[in-house]
Amino acid sequence: MADDAKITPEIVRQRAALAGISLDEDRLDDLASTMEAALAPLRSIDLRAIRLVEPAVTFEAGWPE
């Protein structure tokens, strides 16, 4: 299990500062709710149980024609 599952407006603000992205204060609550719902599935999984699972989108070595 990963970190604390709660995404607060303050966490959104901190992530935005790290990424250099400007956000309006009155959008932080909505973004916190959106991100918390989106990240919940990831945080519900024990990484040790999916060691062999690769990402769905894979690189293809062929060159574009």
Next chain:
Amino acid sequence: MVQAVDTSYLSIAELAALYRQRDVSPVEVTQHLLERTAGLQERLHAYITLTPELALAEARQAEAALLRGETASPLLGIPVAYKDIVMTKGIRTTCGSALHLDWVPEQDAAVVEQWRAAGTVMLGKLTTWEFASGAQALDHAISGARNPWNLAHSPAGSSSGSGAALAAGLVAGAIGTDTGGSIRGPAAYCGITGLKPTYGRVSRRGIVTLSWSLDHAGPMGRTAEDVAYLLTPLAGYDAADPASAKVPAEDYVAALRRGIGGLRLGLATNVLEMADENVRQATQAAAEVFRGLGTVVEPVTYPYRELAAALRVILSSEAYAYHATDLAELPRKYGRQLEHRTKAGGLYFASEYIQAQRVRTIIQRAVAELFQHIDLLLCPTMPTEPPTYEESLADAWMRRPGITNLFNLTGQPAVAFPTGFSAQALPLSAQLVGRPFDEATVLRAAHLYQGVTDWHTRHPAL
């Protein structure tokens, strides 16, 4: 040639037959639809750009071909239109955005080339949600499309104009795109039929990106049969789309003639419970129709449904990667809600994006296992009837869990089709989902359903 019938809602097969009997001509149909569109545009906003001169020129070409006896293509002279994130050479492509109000591409998308080669007549560019993602607020530079069944209601999105134009009898076919449900949502709310083909089945070359690993392009029509006609020239490998699959396509119209007796249809009960009572009842009634058609209907559980919200991490991250520079330099060119929701994609860590793609693999493997036991999955398309336009703009509405996005994650083919009407006389819809690249079975089942029901034959009073 004399136009003796109202051609607004004729099927592709009916139009093709009338053309070949010379009872009506492509030019007459095109003129009629252009006039009908002009009369409804102010209320419906189905189009962003109409192309009447091009339409009439293409209609005249089709008419000449018919007179020469060149009738091989069933789409010859069939009026179509494209969602306005599909690039059209020499014709502005706004993406529904103030950022691209005057953008004129120098090339056509693959789907435009394919339908043009089949002889279709292009009427124009259909309203899309902004960058196929955000519904236009009421003060947006581009007006959002409205639902023909009730103009106060949302047609859903992002292929909003495609759904509205078909329901209003303005075109016989339209291209939509579907990253989280943008073909099937408008199909549901507008009471028409829309297919999200398998990921890789239809080329996305020349279609503006929302999310590379989730974007699909596909046909929308009023019936499954029309969608089969429309899909046939679109399906196939395109080396210019990195996601395009080298999997043989087929004649999807011919495939409609096979039966569905004995097929195993899973009714996804844990997806059904995401919908309200109206939608649940209509979907269960549809299941009974399929039972009557000879399928074996059994309740199933859609695996890891609760993990599907991970799609938002993938979609937002990829969308941010595409829009980052414009968002930084020209943020006010975006609708405010879309600006911030897209910026959120820049707030996820790389490890979270990768983890979301691993979650996707988990879901995909489990669904593949489920399809060892069934041939088709049936579930609602949208959880409710269409909300009002204003309701659809609310943050809470945008955050609600979706049903359609389950199959963007897995890339399976899914067709949305009408299953009834609510007490407010608004359309209800279910979707049939198949194995990867088995569009034929999905469309055949929907076609047979439409052979014994009449929901798809009803039209709004406009």
